Amino acid sequence: MPLLNVNSITTGYADMEVLTDVSIAVNEGEIVSIIGPNGAGKSTLMKAVFGLLHPWQGSITLGDRDISRYSPFEIVAQRMCYVPQVANVFTTLSVEENLELGGFTLEKREIDAAKERVYELFPVLKERRRQKAGTMSGGQRQMVAMGSALMLNPVLLLLDEPSAGLSPKLVDMIFERIVTINATGVAVLMVEQNAQESLRMAHRGYVLANGENRFEGAAKSLLEDPEVGRLYLGG
Numbered sequence: 001m002p003l004l005n006v007n008s009i010t011t012g013y014a015d016m017e018v019l020t021d022v023s024i025a026v027n028e029g030e031i032v033s034i035i036g037p038n039g040a041g042k043s044t045l046m047k048a049v050f051g052l053l054h055p056w057q058g059s060i061t062l063g064d065r066d067i068s069r070y071s072p073f074e075i076v077a078q079r080m081c082y083v084p085q086v087a088n089v090f091t092t093l094s095v096e097e098n099l100e101l102g103g104f105t106l107e108k109r110e111i112d113a114a115k116e117r118v119y120e121l122f123p124v125l126k127e128r129r130r131q132k133a134g135t136m137s138g139g140q141r142q143m144v145a146m147g148s149a150l151m152l153n154p155v156l157l158l159l160d161e162p163s164a165g166l167s168p169k170l171v172d173m174i175f176e177r178i179v180t181i182n183a184t185g186v187a188v189l190m191v192e193q194n195a196q197e198s199l200r201m202a203h204r205g206y207v208l209a210n211g212e213n214r215f216e217g218a219a220k221s222l223l224e225d226p227e228v229g230r231l232y233l234g235g
């Protein structure tokens with residue numbers, strides 16, 4: 001049984017349908033990347049998985065639990081955490097305060113242990129723990145956002161374009177960290193504009209186009225598929 005199962009969902013905003021009959025799955029321990037053109041509905045899919053909008057049809061399960069009607073708060077309690085693309089840190093708070101907020105359901109003793117875990121992954125955050133998140137560089141901010149989401153020790157981490165706005169070197173660095181996070185046993189579902197790079201680090205991938213499933217499979221086979229390459233990888 002997959003860890004996350006998005007089962008034929010149709011949804012959108014008000015009466016505008018954005019996703020039509022979309023299905024994806026994430027198995028335990030996997031990195032799954034969703035790629036596709038601008039406006040394909042990738043961010044909308046992530047929002048639906050995190051309970052920010054609900055399916056009109058179809059269902060979403062996490063483990064054996066139907067979370068289709070769960071709020072984000074209830075979803076976080078099931079240890080699925082989300083890093084949105086924008087506004088993902090509290091700019092006027094320090095790095096340490098951002099992490100503490102990320103661990104808002106934990107007891108004091110657990111918060112300290114969780115912070116240490118995050119600092120081990122991102123040593124620069126420890127060095128800069130008293131700096132305001134709003135004054136950090138783009139790459140450092142992304143680390144604060146990911147670190148905050150990791151405070152609750154998620155089983156599944158949802159990342160909406162973790163490389164957005166970063167220079168190529170920082171993109172590599174963030175992707176390396178995602179692999180490291182995954183190696184600690186956290187499954188990752190990510191949406192990415194950097195389609196090639198994200199498929200190179202993912203186990204499996206999905207191509208969404210115009211709100212529908214277009215291609216899916218092992219990341220390696222998507223990378224080698226001439227049609228995927230021509231249409232979606234700029235090849």
Ligand SMILES: Nc1ncnc2c1ncn2[C@@H]1O[C@H](COP(=O)(O)OP(=O)(O)OP(=O)(O)O)[C@@H](O)[C@H]1O
Pocket residue numbers: 013016018036037038039040041042043044045193
């Ligand atoms: N809050 C909203 N209200 C109304 N329409 C929205 C809202 N958010 C997104 N949309 C619309 O839904 C469609 C899909 O947008 P979405 O952001 O999910 O695509 P995307 O694949 O993530 O695109 P990109 O790669 O450009 O970020 C677009 O037509 C967009 O205009």
